[in-house]
Amino acid sequence: MYSGDYDMIMDLKEVLSHHFKDVMVGLMYPFASYDAHELWHAMKGAGTEENCLIDILASRTNGDIFQMKEAYLLQYDSDLLQDISSETSGHFRDTLMNLAQGTRxxxxxxxxxxxxxxxxxxxxxxxxxxxxxxxxxxxxxxxxxxxxxxxxxxxxxxxxxxxxxxxxxxxDGYFQELLEAIVLCVRDKASYFAYRLYNAIHELGFHNKTIIRILIARSEIDLMNIRQRYKERYGKSLFHDIKHFASGHYERALLAICAGDAEDY
CATH class of the missing domain: 1.10.220.10 (Annexin)
Structure with a gap:
């Protein structure tokens, strides 16, 4: 990440607040750096956000993972595999570490x-x-x-x-969720993320972290396909459900990402 981008991120963090800040700051990161940022905070906060680890590591390509690990080391002076090993356990940990090798x-x-x-x-x-x-x-x-x-x-x-x-x-448990995520991503990543967005919106009471992470991470990859799968599977558009639960600048920012014009927000 360039120093200018870092300075801009610091400025945004100072002048913005709440979830709108999370969206605008997230959009400043290159994709690999954003994945690294999300993984770091998923493991170094109060408790581990296992579903963040699952979403990212079950769905990324070998190239994505290689760049992500480099960004993680540069941004946090820490080794991703070592952090996964220390912050998770059992067969869930073993599977995450296997995915993080990026050797598929x-x-x-x-x-x-x-x-x-x-x-x-x-x-x-x-x-x-x-x-x-x-x-x-x-x-x-x-x-x-x-x-x-x-x-x-x-x-x-x-x-x-x-x-x-x-x-x-x-x-059962996170091991089962990770195995399921891998299978679903192999079959159709867009359908997997449509499912994750629907669950975050309707089952978890608009889980902002998950929604923001998925929209930003997939924004220039397959978000249009995710929107299509969402509508096909659940009968209502992603735009409709975001408008129903979000408001103000936060709503406008999320909708701009969905529309593919977040750079013009």
Whole structure:
């Protein structure tokens, strides 16, 4: 981040307040720096915001993660993997750290291996031992998206069930939420974030941090697709629901991001 951007952020923090300030400050960060900012505050505040870690690490590409880790080190003089290790625990931690390696295969698909992986996933959901959990997360974190598409189809053929339903039946807690997020992002990231926005607006009573983070992070990537999925899935537009719950400059800023013209706000 350039020093001029940092100075502008400091100025905005001084003259603005509340959620409007969070939006305008967030828009000043380059994408990798914003992800780093969100991860840092998710782990270094009072308690860990696990859902922030899930949203970011389950959805980013290898390139995104590489840039994010560099930004994290530069901005906070701290190693992202070490912080994840110290602030989380168990198989949830192991899976996050695997994702944060940024070593997912790209553009590789092998039908024979997909059948084998589907069998491993099925056994992992039945046995639920530590070793099986490790195998499950290794497959979901390291196979390419193209490979996992075939794995999920083979899993359906093998078990007669959708893998999301089976994971939700067999596991719980943040580990289950992370596994589900990975699967949903493999299938369609726009649908995943539409679901997360709807949940943040309607189930969590307009959870501002989640809404701001998703809108800013996806604003120049796939937010138009997210808006489309939101309308298709929930019957009302994202614009409608934001207008219903937000107001004033904060509402206008969120709507500007959704419209793709936040730079003109």
């Amino acid at each position: 295969q790209e553009g590789y698909a092998d039908p024979a291996m997909a059948a084998q992986d589907a069998m491993v996933l099925w056994e992992a959901c039945q046995q639920k031992t530590g070793e099986h959990k490790n195998m499950l997360q290794m497959i979901l974190c390291n196979r390419s998206y193209q490979q996992l598409w075939m794995v999920f189809q083979e899993f359906q053929n093998l078990s007669g069930q959708d893998i999301v339903d089976v994971v939700n039946e067999c596991y």
